[in-house]
Amino acid sequence: MARRSFAVPVAAALAVVGVGSCFLTGLPHGSQPPRAAPPSAEREVPQPSMEGNSWTAPLLSFGAALGLIFGLVAAQPARAITAEQFSQLTYAQVKGSGLANRCPTVESNGSEVPVKGGSRLVNVCFEPKSFAVEFETDKGKEFSTTKLMTRETYTLAFIEGSLDANPITFKEQDGMDFAATTVKLPDGEYVPFLFTVKELVAKGEGSSFKPGFTWGGEFSVPSYRTGGFLDPKGRGMYLGYDQAVALPAMQSDGQSGQEELFKETNKVFDIGKGVIEMEVSKVNQELGEIGGVFVSKQPSDTDMGAKAPRTVLLKGIFYGKVVNA
Numbered sequence: 238m239a240r241r242s243f244a245v246p247v248a249a250a251l252a253v254v255g256v257g258s259c260f261l262t263g264l265p266h267g268s269q270p271p272r273a274a275p276p277s278a279e280r281e282v283p284q285p286s287m288e289g290n291s292w293t294a295p296l297l298s299f300g301a302a303l304g305l306i307f308g309l310v311a312a313q314p315a316r317a318i319t320a321e322q323f324s325q326l327t328y329a330q331v332k333g334s335g336l337a338n339r340c341p342t343v344e345s346n347g348s349e350v351p352v353k354g355g356s357r358l359v360n361v362c363f364e365p366k367s368f369a370v371e372f373e374t375d376k377g378k379e380f381s382t383t384k385l386m387t388r389e390t391y392t393l394a395f396i397e398g399s400l401d402a403n404p405i406t407f408k409e410q411d412g413m414d415f416a417a418t419t420v421k422l423p424d425g426e427y428v429p430f431l432f433t434v435k436e437l438v439a440k441g442e443g444s445s446f447k448p449g450f451t452w453g454g455e456f457s458v459p460s461y462r463t464g465g466f467l468d469p470k471g472r473g474m475y476l477g478y479d480q481a482v483a484l485p486a487m488q489s490d491g492q493s494g495q496e497e498l499f500k501e502t503n504k505v506f507d508i509g510k511g512v513i514e515m516e517v518s519k520v521n522q523e524l525g526e527i528g529g530v531f532v533s534k535q536p537s538d539t540d541m542g543a544k545a546p547r548t549v550l551l552k553g554i555f556y557g558k559v560v561n562a
Contacts (some may be wrong), residue, residue, distance in 0.1 A: 317342040320360065320526065320558070338389035340364040340528075340556040347522025349447040352402040355562035361396035361412065362556040363434060363531060368420045370428050370537070371548040380550055383420035383428070391418045391432055398437075400559065402444040405452060409437040417461065420549075430537035430549050431461045434513060446517050446527045446559065453514030460506045461538035474504035474541060505542040511535030515555055525559040 320341035331337050340362035369380040385391070396412030415433035422428060434456045441452025464474035471477045480502055511534060518529040531553060536546035 319344060335389050338392045340392065340554055343519040343521050343526045343528035343556065345519045345521065347520060349445040350520045350522055350525050350527055350559050351445040352400055352405055352559060353561045354402060356400040357397060357560045358400045358407050358557045359397040359560055360558045363393040363553060365391060365432065365551045365553040367552045369550040370420060370422060372422065381422055383422055386419045386421050386427065391416045393432065393434060396434065405441045405443055407439045409434055428537050428547055429461055430535065431458060432551065433458055435459060437513065439513065439515065446520055448518055448520065450517040451514065453512065456511050456513065458509035458511045458535050460508065460541065462541055464506060472502060472504065474506065500543045503542060507539045507542060509536040509546060527559065528554065528556045531555045
């Protein structure tokens with residue numbers, strides 16, 4: 238059997254997604270060629286698009302209907318800490334405390350934070366508080382609460398990007414904008430996914446942040462694993478074997494098992510789409526800080542094309558600081 242060369246570039250460019258889908262569906266697999274795609278194979282998970290640029294089903298309303306937002310605005314996090322207090326802590330004080338996985342809170346001061354042309358939104362943080370996964374039931378698709386299996390490394394932080402007014406538009410450019418996370422369904426199934434807001438373009442009508450301001454948009458969801466990953470049988474996208482020697486019978490009959498085997502063998506770098514909606518609950522006009530709640534919807538891992546992704550619904554709190562030019 239052939240062994241792939243190490244000379245193939247590992248980096249795969251992420252596709253920039255525009256305003257489009259609001260609902261995520263499973264990944265359909267059409268007809269496949271008889272041989273695996275070249276190592277540079279990369280694809281987007283197709284999603285149905287929205288009508289125009291309006292939200293067909295606002296995520297905040299959807300999250301509230303499922304009981305996912307209740308109590309977030311009224312109640313403070315158990316270990317609340319402001320950005321100013323955080324900046325005074327040393328590495329030794331933060332290490333092992335769990336604070337590195339917390340988003341700063343905002344102390345209310347003033348009524349709004351204006352946004353000017355050429356501004357930036359920095360130190361953006363997203364801290365999930367609840368994870369739900371869609372699954373099939375006799376009554377159709379439903380969301381189930383899950384048990385978090387990842388340690389306290391799932392918060393996105395230090396994200397920044399450009400910020401424009403009229404309408405307010407945030408374009409994510411840099412930061413710790415992805416975190417590998419795994420949750421467990423009640424039936425014991427593990428669901429890994431890449432929690433992310435890569436290439437987020439969030440928009441909201443207005444020229445200032447104030448309590449009750451809502452905004453949101455779409456983002457890219459890269460593959461949970463990269464091309465250099467090798468599965469238990471040593472197969473990979475760029476490296477490793479291109480087939481499994483233990484399955485010659487399935488390869489020879491040309492009938493049953495061929496599609497499943499091909500999906501396991503033909504590793505691809507899936508790029509999905511997610512959507513997020515946020516609502517500002519507190520502002521600090523003096524410091525330019527904003528904070529509130531978010532609901533995010535994105536696909537889970539596809540095991541590099543071997544299975545259809547599940548829909549993951551996350552809710553939590555966010556923080557950001559407006560820096561005017």
